[in-house]
Amino acid sequence: MPDTLKSIAVLTSGGDAPGMNAAIRAVVRKGIYHDLKVYGVKRGFEGLIHGEFREMNLGSVADIVHRGGTVLMTARSPEMKTQEGQQKAIEQLRMRGIDGLIVIGGDGSFRGAQALSAQGIKVVGVPGTIDNDIAGTDLTIGFDTAVNTVVEAVSKIRDTATSHERTFIVEVMGRDCGSIALQAGLACGAESILVPEIPFDLDDIITKLRRGHRRGKNHSIILVAEGAGSAYKLGEDLHTRSGFDTRVTILGHLQRGGNPSALDGVLASGMGGKAVEILLAGESDMMTAYVNQEVTGVPLSIAFGPRRPFNRALYDLAGELAI
Numbered sequence: 001m002p003d004t005l006k007s008i009a010v011l012t013s014g015g016d017a018p019g020m021n022a023a024i025r026a027v028v029r030k031g032i033y034h035d036l037k038v039y040g041v042k043r044g045f046e047g048l049i050h051g052e053f054r055e056m057n058l059g060s061v062a063d064i065v066h067r068g069g070t071v072l073m074t075a076r077s078p079e080m081k082t083q084e085g086q087q088k089a090i091e092q093l094r095m096r097g098i099d100g101l102i103v104i105g106g107d108g109s110f111r112g113a114q115a116l117s118a119q120g121i122k123v124v125g126v127p128g129t130i131d132n133d134i135a136g137t138d139l140t141i142g143f144d145t146a147v148n149t150v151v152e153a154v155s156k157i158r159d160t161a162t163s164h165e166r167t168f169i170v171e172v173m174g175r176d177c178g179s180i181a182l183q184a185g186l187a188c189g190a191e192s193i194l195v196p197e198i199p200f201d202l203d204d205i206i207t208k209l210r211r212g213h214r215r216g217k218n219h220s221i222i223l224v225a226e227g228a229g230s231a232y233k234l235g236e237d238l239h240t241r242s243g244f245d246t247r248v249t250i251l252g253h254l255q256r257g258g259n260p261s262a263l264d265g266v267l268a269s270g271m272g273g274k275a276v277e278i279l280l281a282g283e284s285d286m287m288t289a290y291v292n293q294e295v296t297g298v299p300l301s302i303a304f305g306p307r308r309p310f311n312r313a314l315y316d317l318a319g320e321l322a323i
């Protein structure tokens, strides 16, 4: 272990995701286990720039492993995109003698991490976002919980859809990525799944719904990723062109809350621990990643490369099963 590493800081940035607290806990406890001083930075890069640090102890992360959100709080920071903001952040770290920074967040947060790394700060990114849209890792912290939340919500919506013989358009998050819609749609048996990665044709959807109706199936769920278009517009068009009784539900930020699933708890603990190991080994400019069912470290730049291809086979399977 290089003898220079004495103190590190951790922050959460961008949209929160279930499991971030488990990752914070892992960073703090693993750091203390290895005799490091560990600081928590409040409100992401905003807090880094404005000096909102607090030294963490074992008790600071007690009773949070199972809780959603982030005890460090989070923010999106336009100032961090500027050279002045980055300079202030670096000064705050140097002033406290902090040798390494762990950034838990999505690819926007990793841009800030990369900028600090380019200016000599030792940085490790931990992918935390419900969107699962970061290249180089098969999973991001929070995705599994969000998918489970959608499946649970859709099963409730299906109850009322069945009773009223309605077609529900359910919009889920994911920015420009259809992973939540795909996985949740397959798991809950959605009749159609609309994602930004694959163009859709309203006529095909209507044909499918009519085929279902002829078989006596008078309710349907269409799961739409937010990046695939407006659920309200789709609902209107569908009603106008098919006459089906249609309702729209936007699941929204419900998907960002809740206790992390066991998978997210394990992933977040593993990634938090790995991030500290990377710093202890004297490495920097890295990201923790879940590859071939193992937590590992990869260069941070991979996060900005081409994303894992959309799982077309799973999408086609979902279509075949919802015939």
Ligand code: F6P
Binding pocket: 015, 106, 129, 130, 131, 173, 174, 175, 226, 256
């Ligand atoms: O990146 C996570 C995410 O929840 C996206 O799925 C969504 O598009 C966005 O954040 C919403 O951001 P905000 O909470 O700032 O409205």
